Amino acid sequence: xxxxxxxxxxxxxxxxxxxxxxxxxxxxxxxxxxxxxxxxxxxxxxxxxxxxxxxxxxxxxxxxxxxxxxxxxxxxxxxxxxxxxxxxxxxxxxxxxxxxxxxxxxxxxxxxxxxxxxxxxxxxxxxxxxxxxxxxxxxxxxxxxxxxxxxxxxxxxxxxxxxxxxxxxxxxxxxxxxxxxxxxxxxxxxxxxxxxxxxxxxxxxxxxxxxxxxxxxxxxxxxxxxxxxxxxxxxxxxxxxxxxxxxxxxxxxxxxxxxxxxxxxxxxxxxxxxxxxxxxxxxxxxxxxxxxxxxxxxxxxxxxxxxxxxxxxxxxxxxxxxxxxxxxxxxxxxxxxxxxxxxxxxxxxx
Amino acid sequence: xxxxxxxxxxxxxxxxxxxxxxxxxxxxxxxxxxxxxxxxxxxxxxxxxxxxxxxxxxxxxxxxxxxxxxxxxxxxxxxxxxxxxxxxxxxxxxxxxxxxxxxxxxxxxxxxxxxxxxxxxxxxxxxxxxxxxxxxxxxxxxxxxxxxxxxxxxxxxxxxxxxxxxxxxxxxxxxxxxxxxxxxxxxxxxxxxxxxxxxxxxxxxxxxxxxxxxxxxxxxxxxxxxxxxxxxxxxxxxxxxxxxxxxxxxxxxxxxxxxxxxxxxx
Numbered sequence: 001x002x003x004x005x006x007x008x009x010x011x012x013x014x015x016x017x018x019x020x021x022x023x024x025x026x027x028x029x030x031x032x033x034x035x036x037x038x039x040x041x042x043x044x045x046x047x048x049x050x051x052x053x054x055x056x057x058x059x060x061x062x063x064x065x066x067x068x069x070x071x072x073x074x075x076x077x078x079x080x081x082x083x084x085x086x087x088x089x090x091x092x093x094x095x096x097x098x099x100x101x102x103x104x105x106x107x108x109x110x111x112x113x114x115x116x117x118x119x120x121x122x123x124x125x126x127x128x129x130x131x132x133x134x135x136x137x138x139x140x141x142x143x144x145x146x147x148x149x150x151x152x153x154x155x156x157x158x159x160x161x162x163x164x165x166x167x168x169x170x171x172x173x174x175x176x177x178x179x180x181x182x183x184x185x186x187x188x189x190x191x192x193x194x195x196x197x198x199x200x201x202x203x204x205x206x207x208x209x210x211x212x213x214x215x216x217x218x219x220x221x222x223x224x225x226x227x228x229x230x231x232x233x234x235x236x237x238x239x240x241x242x243x244x245x246x247x248x249x250x251x252x253x254x255x256x257x258x259x260x261x262x263x264x265x266x267x268x269x270x271x272x273x274x275x276x277x278x279x280x281x282x283x284x285x286x287x288x289x290x291x292x293x294x295x296x297x298x299x300x301x302x303x304x305x306x307x308x309x310x311x312x313x314x315x316x317x318x319x320x321x322x323x324x325x326x327x328x329x330x331x332x333x334x335x336x337x338x339x340x341x342x343x344x345x346x347x348x349x350x
Numbered sequence: 351x352x353x354x355x356x357x358x359x360x361x362x363x364x365x366x367x368x369x370x371x372x373x374x375x376x377x378x379x380x381x382x383x384x385x386x387x388x389x390x391x392x393x394x395x396x397x398x399x400x401x402x403x404x405x406x407x408x409x410x411x412x413x414x415x416x417x418x419x420x421x422x423x424x425x426x427x428x429x430x431x432x433x434x435x436x437x438x439x440x441x442x443x444x445x446x447x448x449x450x451x452x453x454x455x456x457x458x459x460x461x462x463x464x465x466x467x468x469x470x471x472x473x474x475x476x477x478x479x480x481x482x483x484x485x486x487x488x489x490x491x492x493x494x495x496x497x498x499x500x501x502x503x504x505x506x507x508x509x510x511x512x513x514x515x516x517x518x519x520x521x522x523x524x525x526x527x528x529x530x531x532x533x534x535x536x537x538x539x540x541x542x543x544x545x546x547x548x549x550x551x552x553x554x555x556x557x558x559x560x561x562x563x564x565x566x567x568x569x570x571x572x573x574x575x576x577x578x579x580x581x582x583x584x585x586x587x588x589x590x591x592x593x594x595x596x597x598x599x600x601x602x603x604x605x606x607x608x609x610x611x612x613x614x615x616x
Contacts, residue, residue, distance in 0.1 A: 194565075267612065274545055279542075
């Protein structure tokens, strides 16, 4: 069904094409996701980064099939050779956990407080009919793979007996139990202390390297992305604004929003000045600005507008007409590097 | 006289009282023997992981928790619990909380929140037109005058944090205690609030106690840094010294674990 790789399987594992999600809002339907496209390669970690309202978590929920009931979707979620968006509910349940698994931000809220860790992480093998005598050793094996010390004893513990970092490891073990090809991880280290965070990130990297599990990592934290992501997808107001190999995107962002994000990360191991702040707050998809959604906060449009238009009222910052009126397409600026900015070019963003 | 804030041998414990259903347990020291000075116009950061006691130190400074032992003085005045403090001392030390939304009354407009501060402290209330004073205060924290008529639910997280800062400034404080004041904000908004704090500090001659888990942010704004672990202060140094020459192994471990964008192998 899944594990055997045929030659034509060399394409991406997951291919998200023009994904749209519309939810009802108090003032009419809101297009939460607007033509979101990206791919997750087999055995690679793709980082989905954005601020509040960017749609990054909604994208993960669409992929795992946990959107609100009243959500309307369009586009395609190509998973191997099928479209998950049009799959039957029965098929989606089958995919969930066994082919695509998810790790949530808050493990305490996602684990059952009344069941032992060992029982919870073997839920899928149990349902698949694994004999009882094997379940125990499977639990120990899973806990061992996520580096929980003394796994045989720990399998009989309840979630409250685990520390925050260990609970996140248990969640990861639960995700691994179904032998998924793709793990979605939504802010898996956000609630953790730095020392614990570093160890969880090392674990996620090891799973990619040794077990070849592909991962879609959802986070607002660029520092986390820099340490684990192979590819990066940057989202703003429910749209993709930039994607490409993570080291390249971080070293040399093509989109002015990515550029601002990178500059806003304070350095720990060197002295840095407080970044020039962007004006305003992240755009809300319910009130998505016209043209390029980022234009009201964009430093680049102001540079590009200088000398072009003198028609702006005195006191209002100049905005380039194109950015205000025309929604930019996500274009391939250089091989493998995509950006949705009218003025993205290697020279422009500096 | 010692100007500014002086914390000596602070000890704060929680729990420990026997209850109806619970056997009495020994109290847990959230803060154990912490001493720290914050001079006028100085920014001192307190960093540490969860459970280190850094927030308890902040809450002790503003009088929200009662220490078991030790003293806190401000300009040589001993600080007791909040309600026992004379009004001028209450005003001098103001706190900005982590979650701007839950620290503002959802039923009050931003203007009413500022007016409430003046009703509580009539000594520093504007002599003339309160409307004009409200506009000026909002402008000082970078907010449009129309914000005065809006409730927190109609404001972004960054705008709410600006209102919290305006509320603190309304009573003309000398010392701001900021508890993870930018941690809950989007990164593109964090820099706005950090800039604002730095500007206000120099314009209003403020001292700042900046509680944070984010070493990068701390490095940008702190003059001195205190590192806490399990209720104890393990190292205190100037910002430059702490980052370039950490002496305590725990500080070293925190620095090693902290990620940067640069210097990443891929």
